Amino acid sequence: MGRKPKADEELVFNKLELFRTKAKMSRQQLADAVNVHYQTIGYIERNEYSPSLVLALRIAKALNKKVEQIFSLEEN
Amino acid sequence: MAFIKLDNTSEKKFKRWVGSTEILLGMTNTYARVAITVISYLVLVGWGFYSLHFETAAVGYAIALLVCLVLQAASVRFIFNWDEVIDEYQSKRRDAAYRKAYKRIRQIFLVILLLWFIATFVVGYIQDHSGLKFESPLYMDNYRSVVVAIFLAGLMTLQKYVNYGMKGEPFVSVQEYRQLRDS
Helix, strand or coil, X not given: CCCCCHHHCCCCEECHHHHHHHCCXXXXXXXXHHCCCHHHHHHHXXXXXXXXXXXXXXXXXXXXXXXXXXXXXXXX | CCCCXXXXXXXXXXXXXXXXXXXXXXXXXXXXXXXXXHHHHHXXXXXXXXXXXXXXXXXXXXXHHHHHHHHHHHHCCCCCCCHHHCCHHHHHHXXXXXXXXXHHHHHHHHHHHHHHHHHHHHHXXXXXXCCCCCXXXXXXXXXXXXXXXXXXXXHHHXXXXXXXXXXXXXXXXXXXXXXXXXX
């Protein structure tokens, strides 16, 4: 019963910070582009939050990358 | 904001501004959230207890609780109040807070009922030998009923803020905040 404990939730790894800085975008600029709070970008970059598919697609579009280039199930 | 009716665009702009303004920095960090929560509980229980025994204190009690709830709302940048400007992370965290708050309220009421039942059993069967009589253990008059109603309303409203979690925004200066945002 209830939700999975946080430790059991599957993490999605990402290279968001790398691609964002390469694109010379600040957190705020990317946040504005994908319509979220700038701290949400920070939570995603630190792997503290796994974005929804829609948000992942929006981020990929804003950075002109494919989703799988930014997000993955394995840390690499 | 019921008393200032802005048109749709201005209202959204204002809410978005509140969602990121540096003015609220002192209230939204983890330390401030812990302090506001401790103060809220002290007011809820301490002032509530005082109000039960000293008539005329109830108005001050209600106002103090209201102030605490506004502080709580500001410390989470009003995400429980403004659905239309929160993003998916905030929305998920808010929904989790509602779920936990519901469970906590259920537990609180079960404990109150259990304590009342035990008190009734002890008085009815062990002390008076008169059987079960579900009388109010607080022997409440109208004034005390109002105080208890204020307490329960405050307790229930507070739960969503407490169960949102104490983790707030980073404890940073305005310059550091701008650096985090713009880097």
